Amino acid sequence: MRSPAPFGKRYDLLVTYDVDTSTQAGRRRLRRVARICEGYGQRVQYSVFECRLTREQLEALQHRLVQELDETLDSLRVYVLKGGRDGALFTYGRDTYRDFDEPLIL
Amino acid sequence: MRSPAPFGKRYDLLVTYDVDTSTQAGRRRLRRVARICEGYGQRVQYSVFECRLTREQLEALQHRLVQELDETLDSLRVYVLKGGRDGALFTYGRDTYRDFDEPLIL
Numbered sequence: 001m002r003s004p005a006p007f008g009k010r011y012d013l014l015v016t017y018d019v020d021t022s023t024q025a026g027r028r029r030l031r032r033v034a035r036i037c038e039g040y041g042q043r044v045q046y047s048v049f050e051c052r053l054t055r056e057q058l059e060a061l062q063h064r065l066v067q068e069l070d071e072t073l074d075s076l077r078v079y080v081l082k083g084g085r086d087g088a089l090f091t092y093g094r095d096t097y098r099d100f101d102e103p104l105i106l
Numbered sequence: 107m108r109s110p111a112p113f114g115k116r117y118d119l120l121v122t123y124d125v126d127t128s129t130q131a132g133r134r135r136l137r138r139v140a141r142i143c144e145g146y147g148q149r150v151q152y153s154v155f156e157c158r159l160t161r162e163q164l165e166a167l168q169h170r171l172v173q174e175l176d177e178t179l180d181s182l183r184v185y186v187l188k189g190g191r192d193g194a195l196f197t198y199g200r201d202t203y204r205d206f207d208e209p210l211i212l
Contacts, residue, residue, distance in 0.1 A: 076198040077154070
């Protein structure tokens with residue numbers, strides 16, 4: 001992967017999650033998880049973030065998310081992308097993420 | 107990408123979508139989009155599918171999804187994955203997708 005050498009290798013990643021929001025605690029987890037991810041990348045869908053991170057940043061992000069998520073109810077997945085952080089092969093529809101607090105957007 | 111030569115090159119893809127479910131029409135779109143994606147790959151989160159497709163299959167999938175989605179309200183993104191269809195770099199929590207009709211799972 002291309003990277004600015006002085007800052008170490010960076011990985012183009014996609015972070016996706018499901019959080020069980022059937023309880024108030026779950027809705028709180030969802031808000032916290034989204035806020036954490038907003039500090040590491042670009043929100044492109046409700047629970048999808050594009051990130052360009054060093055290994056250290058990725059480990060910090062994973063650590064913070066694992067602290068918040070409920071292992072039995074929620075799901076977190078991190079993928080390495082081909083074609084760069086903004087290199088989605090195909091996009092359609094709304095291209096900017098809508099307001100985080102808007103309800104019922106799956 | 108590795109591929110079984112006789113069937114043409116296959117791409118390891120991640121398909122993610124947001125559908126605005128604030129209306130009944132939106133909830134219907136969401137159900138249809140999910141059903142279409144289920145025919146092309148493995149559902150791993152509520153609106154995330156891992157797929158291994160030829161270019162022709164990808165084009166057919168895109169065409170079908172674009173027919174269903176509302177361009178002004180919904181969002182579709184397709185990414186090429188490094189490391190293969192099942193090659194998520196990191197996963198945590200629930201590893202199997204829960205029932206599609208269960209409400210309020212974001």
